[in-house]
Amino acid sequence: MKKEFWKAGNMLYPLPVVMVSCQRQGEKANIITVAWTGTICTNPAMVYISLRPQRFSYDVIKESGEFVINLTTKSLVKATDYCGVKSGRDVDKFKEMNLTPIPAEIVKAPLIEESPVNIECRVKQIIQLGSHDMFMAEVVGVHADPAFMNNKGKFELSKAEPIVYSHGEYYGLSELLGTFGYSVKNNKDVVQYKNRK
Numbered sequence: 001m002k003k004e005f006w007k008a009g010n011m012l013y014p015l016p017v018v019m020v021s022c023q024r025q026g027e028k029a030n031i032i033t034v035a036w037t038g039t040i041c042t043n044p045a046m047v048y049i050s051l052r053p054q055r056f057s058y059d060v061i062k063e064s065g066e067f068v069i070n071l072t073t074k075s076l077v078k079a080t081d082y083c084g085v086k087s088g089r090d091v092d093k094f095k096e097m098n099l100t101p102i103p104a105e106i107v108k109a110p111l112i113e114e115s116p117v118n119i120e121c122r123v124k125q126i127i128q129l130g131s132h133d134m135f136m137a138e139v140v141g142v143h144a145d146p147a148f149m150n151n152k153g154k155f156e157l158s159k160a161e162p163i164v165y166s167h168g169e170y171y172g173l174s175e176l177l178g179t180f181g182y183s184v185k186n187n188k189d190v191v192q193y194k195n196r197k
Contacts (some may be wrong), residue, residue: 017165032057033084045139070115074161116160
């Protein structure tokens with residue numbers, strides 16, 4: 001059966017869905033939900049978020065030059081959605097969703113305490129792309145909730161029940177299907193890969 005052909009569009013799903021906190025000096029902190037986000041470099045550690053210039057948080061982040069990416073979970077799904085459909089021009093999202101802003105170590109934007117991982121970011125470049133502008137940022141610090149550390153010192157994000165976004169819907173991640181390199185485990189390819197690192 002021949003597959004349907006559609007016009008060009010974004011069908012790269014599912015995506016991480018994150019709450020991005022930001023703050024302009026002298027004003028209340030805000031949160032924007034973002035699905036256009038990801039890793040772009042390991043060393044230095046860099047990430048991106050893409051925002052529409054019309055969004056309230058756009059100017060806040062552009063002017064302050066910093067933001068915090070807060071990972072989302074099953075228990076935060078309502079707040080995640082709310083912070084994506086309500087504007088910080090009209091409401092205090094921290095207050096409305098009973099979220100707790102706590103100080104970051106380096107940037108002035110607050111962390112969301114209820115999030116299992118908070119990533120402090122400093123904007124390095126803004127690229128105008130069309131409907132969205134990409135904020136490329138350097139990671140300057142990461143916070144991890146010790147509640148999700150196992151007895152061997154490994155961080156287990158799966159215990160926080162992270163969520164993803166897919167074409168207007170939120171999904172949980174419930175089943176481990178493999179680990180990196182499992183397809184060639186006990187194979188000479190594993191040794192060759194380790195030697196390349």
